[in-house]
């Protein structure tokens with residue numbers, strides 16, 4: 001079986017990107033071949049440098065060009081993974097990689113999703129609504145924010161004394177465990193060559 005190429009898009013710290021890189025260092029079924037970010041100072045770009053993974057910084061103009069799509073295609077990705085990526089993916093990129101783009105959201109969609117709902121905005125909304133359960137959703141990406149078909153959800157408690165930081169910490173643990181394993185599952189069973 002050949003090694004799958006996967007591409008990660010991320011805007012922030014990149015702890016999910018790191019978890020995915022570390023997981024596939026051990027199991028060899030996939031290799032992160034490119035990291036794309038919309039922020040030149042994103043932590044995930046330091047991770048790319050440290051790990052020797054090529055990276056690309058995009059802006060709003062370059063994101064929807066055919067040249068960008070071609071750059072992605074050069075890596076022949078089995079999956080494109082949005083790991084804390086905050087921009088909407090343009091229609092031409094979605095059309096070029098049908099059923100190959102997946103996202104992780106730090107709540108139980110369809111609740112607490114949509115434009116502007118990322119990171120602590122999500123956790124604050126969950127706390128404000130006095131939810132006793134939150135979790136993660138891994139789903140396919142379509143042209144509507146956080147609305148593609150779901151692949152996996154995992155739950156965790158929201159505790160009475162939680163603030164956004166403590167809830168984010170619990171959610172990150174779920175993400176770091178389930179995201180790499182869900183990717184591995186998809187590569188083995190759905191997107192196998």
Ligand code: GAR
Nearest residue numbers: 012013014015016084105106118119
């Ligand atoms: C993650 O919790 C991810 O679920 C969230 O951003 C965080 C990125 O953390 N994504 C969204 O909110 C998307 N709407 P990381 O940079 O440490 O991986």
